[in-house]
Amino acid sequence: MNNVYYGKLVFELSKPGRVGYSLPKSEISGYSLNELPEALKRQGKTILPECDELTVVRHYTNMSNNNFGVDTGFYPLGSCTMKYNPKINEELCALPAFNRHPSTPVEFVQGSLKVYDEVQKTLSEISGLSRFTLNPYAGAHGELTGLMVIKAYHQQRGDNARTKIIVPNSAHGTNPASAAVAGFKVVEVKSLADGTVDVEDLKPLLGPDVAGMMMTNPNTLGIFERNIPEIARLVHDCGGLMYYDGANLNPMLGVCRPGDMGFDVMHINLHKTFSTPHGGGGPGSGPVGVRKGLEHLLPNPQVEKLADGSYTLQCGKNSLGSISTFLSNFTVIIRAYAYLLSLGKENVPMAGKLSVLNANYIKECLRSHYELPIEGLCKHEFVFDGLRPEFGGDHHDDSHVTTLDVAKRLLDYGFHAPTIYFPLLFHEALMIEPTETESKDTLDDFIAVMKRIAEEARDDREMVKTAPHHTPIRRLDDVKAVREPKFTFKNL
């Protein structure tokens, strides 16, 4: 990792008179921006740098050396499904013929439209639902879209009393946040000690003001929610719809389908389950699927296959509206298509099974050193509640070695840390999701390092509590970052 020479911002590499681009000389004369009225012109100069091409290339190349991706090493972030991002996907989504203006008439983009429709159909079969829109840009956007489907469903039935959405208290923060954006009140239902939804706590919450319930299965602790059929029946009986948060779909592939479990609406994260890259925070894709009877509510535009086998775009009158510029982060969809073709019906179920194998293996190997709060088989991920007290100290003791300390020390060993402090049910939560693309060798290395860190916590506490030591920068002062905010170069 290189932070010495190029620990600079691009503005600090600028020198007046340098240029980094080349445009052809225009052969059109007689028109100039100077003609614009003064009142409409930009007055101030910009802070944009003046750099030559090599400076820019070196700058960002060196910056990439200060980054860690799935291609660099093991990335066991629970609930993120950091599986390998196949390179054939990258090659194909960059084909020049896919680079078209969205207003191109449909006759000229039949290839793109077919990709969309094929992906939509494949996702429908995998999830047991009737139809998908691929328009939402991310998981949370898919949640919002799905909740809009639910609200539109009730509104079109003439029922405006459905103001509430039920969310388990173990849910990912986007669930209640999306419900709030969709104009719902959020009602939390409690979880039992094993992390599953407490059905007895749910029953009194149900009534004619409930629009629906959001669930994740396996839940955010990696546990399969066995009571879903009963929960779905209860929610449907009171007139609500069931929403499936597909963030944890990976272990279910080919084994269980949300549509078969009683869910009416769901979203999928292509950048989780279907291998498209996370990109350091997007672009993702959050397709939303619905059961029969709800398809007309999906957002516009939609892709339709006509009787003659060609494809066109439709805008439905009863759609919930529009939630995107056009047909989503399209190149992400092309990547997912390549992935689905590559795996095929033989390997899609294997992905799920191997992810569950990997997670349970780590769990069994590390429970000697880390506190395992929930017994039994997990699915693709599981949670530890910090170090066992014999290694890290009593959790009530202020000087105990925390999950944060363990996470930072892992960075020194060349691993990305697992998810920390989520879900909120366990105070020292450490959520591990290996995914199926990791080998037993990688897992064994990880297990050995995690045991070593536990021993360091017992024998050399300071080393762990002041980690990381071997990364481009040490632990950060994030209190200062909030108290003295500096969001741009000008503030530095």
Added chain:
Amino acid sequence: MAKVIEGLFYAESHEYVRVEGEYGYVGITDYAQSQLGNVVYVDMPEVDDEVTAGEEFGAVESVKAASDLFSPVSGTVVEINEALEEQPELINADAFENWIIKVKLSDPSELDNLLDAKAYEAICE
């Protein structure tokens, strides 16, 4: 052990009110500030806003958490602690000294619904 002061009234949601005549000074308890960690921002209402017992009137933020503030009393905000705008960490230094809002009480009988120091201490166990 978190500090608890006699003579103040406490809410289960970890706010206190110090009554002086027809006014109440509302803030968060020492226990609350220790749970939150470094306070980086206090979201306060404006002078003349109404507050209602049991309802939100603002929030306290730390780096990794945000906590809503629930008013233990009803009334009108007559003053906010402007020092907290520049130095929110004063709440960590002394939560009881650094109140958040001063309220003109509209219904002093509400104080009967609150906990005394001993009862509050018990719920912090």
Added chain:
Amino acid sequence: MFKYFPHTTDDIQQMLGVIGVQSLDDLYAEIPEELKLKRDLDIPSEKSEVEVRKIIGDLAAQNKPLLCFAGGGVYDHYTPSVVPFLASRSEFSTSYTPYQAEISQGTLQYIFEYQTMMADLTGMDLSNASMYDGTTATAEAMMMCVAQAKKRNKVLISATSNPQVLRVVETYAHYHEVELVKVPAKNGIMDKDIARELIEKNDVAGLIVSQPNYYGIIEDFTGLADLCHAHKVLFAINTMASALGVLRSPGEWGADIACGDAQSLGIPMNYGGPYIGYLCTKNELVRKMPGRLVGATTDADGRRAFVLTMQAREQHIRREKATSNICTAQGFMCLFVASYLSLMGEKGLREVNEQSYAGAHYLHDALLKTGKFEDAFGPQTFLNEFTVRVKGDAKTLRKTLAERGFLFGVVTEGMPDCLTIAVTEMRSKQEIDSLISNL
């Protein structure tokens, strides 16, 4: 086995042994049988890489190329070769959100540079780390206005905004229960008198306008900021990002919020995306702003470093009280924009706009000279896009030109006899002349 699954049969046996089960199916023992799928998935069989290349390659070949003279929010601008090259570095593309700052300084730093550039271009104090696109960024700007106003629930939006922006903002307004009122257009420009009447009622939280507007016209917002502020209304401007280099910035107009799409800053059109929404505002509104924020700080050794900050606004902490539900955004596209602007600089951005301006005006004048077109709204001030009325059938004309290899603008929504046409620095004089000769 399969190239993405590294397990050998031995590996699997050993691991099952450690877990204490016999087979992979045993790992799903706790799932009720009636919930399990009892058949194969009805999807195509696995395809080798050779076949995947052929299938998708053949589909791509079904897309016929058209020379682009369309805009409508998405523009065919020059993407320097360096931009996708840097974006292909997998330390960037295969990384996650930079929550572990110590090993994510690359991502955090390019986002910080992006934030700096967008704040500067828009004339605002700060920018967030992206929204999904321009349409949803505008919807979030609407929600910011309402969140800030507390007691007011009405937001005004110019009817001259891009129709898709309007549809998305309307959708969000409907579900979020915001009263969205369109300020009508008068001759292709927002009617400022009606805007004034509505604002003076003192029940408006925000006013959102577009620059250039949907018809390509550069609107004059003189007086609007003062009017808004006098009535406690937040003023938001949606600007096509490339134009920020040469047109009066939202900050210079006195706006409180700047939003829009930054696709025009070197991001390929890609049939819909990914693009990148930008959202910038003043310091006073930072806590109402959605999206991630990267801030500068120091590490334990006093070195300058970057970190995701002010997270208490976001969904993972505030849940239903968060400023928005946004989690994954378009983080990676910040790298596209930052590297594009680092290469182009102010000079390059100006040249892109000069050439777009020249090309658009050259084409506009030539079209009028043919006698087959006239200005839809009379002579107007425009940058790279303009609207003309076709003396004939606009739809048929566009279709004919498509068959000849030209994407001749878009049929102007709401005006079926008009076309809105854009020209960028990517269209040479020969290409424009060729279009004209094909009319």
